[in-house]
Amino acid sequence: xxxxxxxxxxxxxxxxxxxxxxxxxxxxxxxxxxxxxxxxxxxxxxxxxxxxxxxxxxxxxxxxxxxxxxxxxxxxxxxxxxxxxxxxxxxxxxxxxxxxxxxxxxxxxxxxxxxx
Amino acid sequence: xxxxxxxxxxxxxxxxxxxxxxxxxxxxxxxxxxxxxxxxxxxxxxxxxxxxxxxxxxxxxxxxxxxxxxxxxxxxxxxxxxxxxxxxxxxxxxxxxxxxxxxxxxxx
Numbered sequence: 137x138x139x140x141x142x143x144x145x146x147x148x149x150x151x152x153x154x155x156x157x158x159x160x161x162x163x164x165x166x167x168x169x170x171x172x173x174x175x176x177x178x179x180x181x182x183x184x185x186x187x188x189x190x191x192x193x194x195x196x197x198x199x200x201x202x203x204x205x206x207x208x209x210x211x212x213x214x215x216x217x218x219x220x221x222x223x224x225x226x227x228x229x230x231x232x233x234x235x236x237x238x239x240x241x242x243x244x245x246x247x248x249x250x251x252x
Numbered sequence: 253x254x255x256x257x258x259x260x261x262x263x264x265x266x267x268x269x270x271x272x273x274x275x276x277x278x279x280x281x282x283x284x285x286x287x288x289x290x291x292x293x294x295x296x297x298x299x300x301x302x303x304x305x306x307x308x309x310x311x312x313x314x315x316x317x318x319x320x321x322x323x324x325x326x327x328x329x330x331x332x333x334x335x336x337x338x339x340x341x342x343x344x345x346x347x348x349x350x351x352x353x354x355x356x357x358x359x360x
Contacts, residue, residue, distance in 0.1 A: 169347055176260075178340055178352040179296070194347065226295055233347055236303065240286050241348050243295040 138163045142227050142244035148252045149214065149221060157212045157247045159227035167233055168210035169241065172196060173224040185210055186233060214249065222251050255279060256343050256351035264357045271328040273354050275341030278322065284344040285317055287326045289337045290353065296340055300326060331358045 140161045149155045161168065167186050171179040181194030185204040199218025204210055210229075214221045225248075228241040235241045257276050265271045273287075284303055288296035300315040302308045302324070308315045314327040324343075328335055338353040 167347075171350075176352075178256075178258075178350040179342075181347055181349065184347045192346070228348075234284050234344055235286065235348055236284055236301070238301075240288075240298040240301055241342075243297070246295050 140227055140229055140242055140244035142225075142247050144247060145245065147247055147249045149249060150252060152216045154213055154215050155249070157214070157225055157227075157249070159210045159212065159244060160208055161210075161227075161229045161242075161244075162208060163229055163242060164207075165229035165231055165242070166207070167230045168204070169228040169230075170194075170200070170202065170210070170212045171226045171228065173226060179226060182212065184233075221249055224248050254351075255345065255349050256341055258339075258341050258351035258354045260352055261355040262357050263354055264359065265331050267331060267333060267358055267360045269331050269358075271331045271335065271356055271358070273326040273328075273339050273341075273356070275324045275326075275343075275351055276322055277324070277341075277343045279343070279345055280319075280322065282343045282345060285315070285324045286342040286348065287313075287315060287324075288340040288342060288350075290340055291337045299339075328356075331356075333358050333360050 169184040170182040183202040185191035201213045227244040287300045290296045302315040316325045340353045341351040
């Protein structure tokens with residue numbers, strides 16, 4: 137079955153440490169996204185990519201980095217420059233930025249990151 | 253002005269009632285509008301999409317769009333306890349931008 141796989145489900149980061157969250161999709165979608173969700177809040181866009189080897193900053197890109205070397209993969213690195221990284225991180229994909237299909241943006245199951 | 257605004261709730265309705273969820277957006281250039289449902293601790297799942305003015309119905313759900321008023325709504329008829337969740341309104345700008353969500357509680 138096609139879908140988006142995020143790993144790990146839970147991740148613990150020590151102060152000053154970089155960590156990388158994995159996102160893989162087999163939906164043949166061109167566009168991929170990273171969102172952050174804090175308790176009681178909506179989703180905020182971190183980075184997005186429309187095509188391999190190209191990506192754009194979203195509203196809260198500071199302290200994060202991404203790469204898009206393959207169509208299927210869009211890993212997110214949370215760097216030590218991100219001062220408050222504890223949150224629920226969601227990866228999504230879509231055929232294009234408009235999301236104008238019956239599936240809209242399809243989300244992975246998320247990674248819950250905690251600073252220890 | 254926030255780009256996508258929703259009342260945070262909670263919105264409480266009895267089982268069988270109609271739940272009405274509202275959303276306003278600031279970018280008049282937005283072309284696509286979505287409602288997602290999110291259960292606690294889970295990822296969002298798409299319920300409805302709407303692209304043109306008017307109503308769109310799918311089972312117990314009706315989405316309404318008024319571009320002149322920059323307003324999107326979601327009606328849930330015959331609400332069930334399983335509908336208790338947070339409902340996220342999302343609007344395309346460059347990528348999809350989300351509101352903070354409205355928490356719905358359906359009591360049996």
